[in-house]
Amino acid sequence: MNRLLRSIILATVAVTAQAADVAPAPNGIKLPPYYQDWRMIASSHRSDNKTLRVILGNDIAVDAARSGHTRPWPDGAILAKLVWTDKQHPAWPTATVPGNFLQAEFMVKNAAKYRETGGWGFARWKGLELKPYGDNAGFVQECFSCHKPVKGNDYVFTHPAVLPP
Amino acid sequence: MNRLLRSIILATVAVTAQAADVAPAPNGIKLPPYYQDWRMIASSHRSDNKTLRVILGNDIAVDAARSGHTRPWPDGAILAKLVWTDKQHPAWPTATVPGNFLQAEFMVKNAAKYRETGGWGFARWKGLELKPYGDNAGFVQECFSCHKPVKGNDYVFTHPAVLPP
Numbered sequence: 001m002n003r004l005l006r007s008i009i010l011a012t013v014a015v016t017a018q019a020a021d022v023a024p025a026p027n028g029i030k031l032p033p034y035y036q037d038w039r040m041i042a043s044s045h046r047s048d049n050k051t052l053r054v055i056l057g058n059d060i061a062v063d064a065a066r067s068g069h070t071r072p073w074p075d076g077a078i079l080a081k082l083v084w085t086d087k088q089h090p091a092w093p094t095a096t097v098p099g100n101f102l103q104a105e106f107m108v109k110n111a112a113k114y115r116e117t118g119g120w121g122f123a124r125w126k127g128l129e130l131k132p133y134g135d136n137a138g139f140v141q142e143c144f145s146c147h148k149p150v151k152g153n154d155y156v157f158t159h160p161a162v163l164p165p
Numbered sequence: 166m167n168r169l170l171r172s173i174i175l176a177t178v179a180v181t182a183q184a185a186d187v188a189p190a191p192n193g194i195k196l197p198p199y200y201q202d203w204r205m206i207a208s209s210h211r212s213d214n215k216t217l218r219v220i221l222g223n224d225i226a227v228d229a230a231r232s233g234h235t236r237p238w239p240d241g242a243i244l245a246k247l248v249w250t251d252k253q254h255p256a257w258p259t260a261t262v263p264g265n266f267l268q269a270e271f272m273v274k275n276a277a278k279y280r281e282t283g284g285w286g287f288a289r290w291k292g293l294e295l296k297p298y299g300d301n302a303g304f305v306q307e308c309f310s311c312h313k314p315v316k317g318n319d320y321v322f323t324h325p326a327v328l329p330p
Contacts, residue, residue, distance in 0.1 A: 036328050039202050040247075043219050045210040048259035054208050054219060054326075066201075082205075084326055091315050091322065094213035098326035128329045150256050157256065161219075161249055161263035163201050164293045 022130045025123035027137040029108060031130065032058065035080045041065045042161040045096060050086040052098050055079060055158045061109075065160035072119065072154040073109045079158060081105040101128050107156065117144040118155040187295045190288035192302040194273060196295065197223065200245045206230045207326040210261060215251040217263050220244060220323045226274075230325035237284065237319040238274045244323060246270040266293055272321065282309040283320040 022031040038056035045052050057065060061077035064070055073079075087099030108114070108121040122143035124133035133139060147155040187196040203221035210217050222230060226242035229235055238244075252264030273279070273286035287308035289298035298304060312320045 037204050040205055040219055040221060042263055043208045043217055044254070045217065045261045046257075046259055047261070052208055052210065054205055056205060082326075082328070089209070089322065091318075092211075094211055095322075096210045096212070097324065098207055101327045101329065104329070125329075128327070130329050153256075157254065157260075159262065161247075162266045162293070163247070164266065164269070164290075164295050 022125065023132050025125070025132045025139075026134045027121065027123065027140055029106065029121050029123040031104075031123075031125060032078055032080070032106065035078075035104065035106075036082075038062070038080060040161075041079070042158050044158075045086075051102060052084050052086060052096060053081050055081050066163065070154065070156070070160065072111070073156065075110050075112075077109040079107045079156065081158070103127065103133070104130065117141075118147065118151065120144075120147075120155055187290065188297050190290070190297045190304075191299045192286065192288065192305055194271065194286050194288040196269075196288075196290060197243055197245070197271065200243075200269065200271075201247075203227070203245060205326070206244070207323050209323075210251075216267060217249050217251060217261060218246050220246050231328065235319065235321070235325065237276070238321065240275050240277075242274040244272045244321065246323070268292065268298070269295065282306075283312065283316065285309075285312070285320055 024030045035056065038058055039062040040054065041057045041062060042055045043053060057080065058078040060074055061079055064074050064077055082104050083102040084098035085100045085102055086096050089095035089097045103124055103126045106123045109119060110121060111119040114121045117140055122140045125131060126133055150157050189195045200221065203223055204227045205219065206222045206227060207220045208218060223243040225239055226244055229239050229242055247269050248267040249263035250265045250267060251261050254260035254262045268289055268291045271288045274284060275286060276284040279286045282305055287305045290296060291298055315322050
């Protein structure tokens with residue numbers, strides 16, 4: 001009941017979301033409202049480009065992740081990857097913590113609508129100003145190309161972090 | 166309204182929480198129900214002990230973090246640090262991702278109740294079985310001792326990750 005009621009409330013208030021001022025991606029995908037409040041699915045740290053990431057999901061995605069139904073992820077699932085530059089913790093030098101906010105990346109699952117890109121719609125907003133990435137709708141080929149090696153994981157790099165039951 | 170209503174609902178259902186089966190910490194702190202569903206405050210990667218962490222907070226903590234009121238954090242704030250072993254991503258070798266779940270660590274702010282340890286109550290549950298850490302209530306001295314160097318940040322290592330407005 002908890003989850004259902006919260007979903008209803010969030011859906012009700014979503015129409016007044018703060019994301020309304022952010023321009024959509026060139027392929028028409030709009031910034032999902034309240035994505036910062038989504039629940040956690042995983043994190044990662046990339047040494048190649050020195051970035052820290054936290055992967056959040058909407059309720060459909062998190063429910064799928066926590067029940068092990070991610071191959072494939074269900075329609076309606078949205079994954080949000082928030083990306084920061086590496087920063088050394090001032091009081092704990094061997095700890096890397098989030099520095100500048102770089103971008104927010106989204107994958108929106110709709111097997112029919114996005115069939116040409118593995119069932120996923122891609123979008124990215126850059127910087128604190130959340131500027132849409134890509135000059136035209138063709139930008140998704142760049143996203144999809146990078147995700148093709150993980151076709152066996154429904155084109156998703158993220159594996160949900162293990163949590164206690 | 167969104168936040169308030171959600172808090173009311175979560176408080177209402179908390180009495181039936183799944184955390185009821187987990188033993189309390191030796192100092193009496195109980196595992197906060199639904200902590201896995203809390204919102205994200207930050208993440209970190211420690212190279213000294215090869216662990217990835219995601220820091221979540223209850224509504225009081227997240228509201229404080231996102232409005233910049235963390236010196237001091239308000240009474241009622243609870244920080245949850247979820248810790249996993251490092252794991253190399255199978256398809257992206259330069260990415261470190263969460264491996265085994267190691268522990269969940271909590272800091273509970275109550276300036277009066279926990280005055281002897283900087284206003285914070287400490288607790289930790291280890292492994293997927295969430296076994297309480299510490300042989301007796303004195304275990305908190307170990308926690309507090311490690312946090313003393315960040316007294317200037319209200320004894321908290323975590324700095325909330327920067328997010329778009």
